[in-house]
Amino acid sequence: xxxxxxxxxxxxxxxxxxxxxxxxxxxxxxxxxxxxxxxxxxxxxxxxxxxxxxxxxxxxxxxxxxxxxxxxxxxxxxxxxxxxxxxxxxxxxxxxxxxxxxxxxxxxxxxxx
Amino acid sequence: xxxxxxxxxxxxxxxxxxxxxxxxxxxxxxxxxxxxxxxxxxxxxxxxxxxxxxxxxxxxxxxxxxxxxxxxxxxxxxxxxxxxxxxxxxxxxxxxxxxxxxxxxxxxx
Numbered sequence: 001x002x003x004x005x006x007x008x009x010x011x012x013x014x015x016x017x018x019x020x021x022x023x024x025x026x027x028x029x030x031x032x033x034x035x036x037x038x039x040x041x042x043x044x045x046x047x048x049x050x051x052x053x054x055x056x057x058x059x060x061x062x063x064x065x066x067x068x069x070x071x072x073x074x075x076x077x078x079x080x081x082x083x084x085x086x087x088x089x090x091x092x093x094x095x096x097x098x099x100x101x102x103x104x105x106x107x108x109x110x111x112x113x
Numbered sequence: 114x115x116x117x118x119x120x121x122x123x124x125x126x127x128x129x130x131x132x133x134x135x136x137x138x139x140x141x142x143x144x145x146x147x148x149x150x151x152x153x154x155x156x157x158x159x160x161x162x163x164x165x166x167x168x169x170x171x172x173x174x175x176x177x178x179x180x181x182x183x184x185x186x187x188x189x190x191x192x193x194x195x196x197x198x199x200x201x202x203x204x205x206x207x208x209x210x211x212x213x214x215x216x217x218x219x220x221x222x
Contacts, residue, residue: 101145106156
């Protein structure tokens, strides 16, 4: 069974640009969540999608957005990039039921210069 | 405020020296508590799920336990390859998953 796949693995962008990250969940998993991980803040929840609908949202500005497609694949977009957006962005998939464990991808390392 | 706190922040042990990591939480409506292991530059790797107080799970040298306020990850006779950051996460309410800051574990040979 294939795991969670995130693309690209590494990305370098300039301040002010926008970026789109992609996540393919485990087959059969309907929930996809996104996290930002930085050394100072740890793992912070961005948002969760379930059956193409955003079900939960963390405390991030509107520059961070996402969507989920009918095949459960998800994309995350960050507009008007800032230096502070440099982080490891992780995607996790789960079957969607409460209490079900989430499986993470390898992450996308975004560097904003 | 709902919180998940892990201690210690960092722990250095000698190979074979057993110890425990702590995860305390203050949330209502706990649906599950999860332990993950994360190696540098990689995504977290799932270890255990605990649902109710008194529950225990084991895997090789690791054992996770849960009470109403906290969870422990016991590491018995660790090896250098057990070195990693161990993360605890709590799912509650509307299925939101909140992570602790992690414990960075180093096992010296």
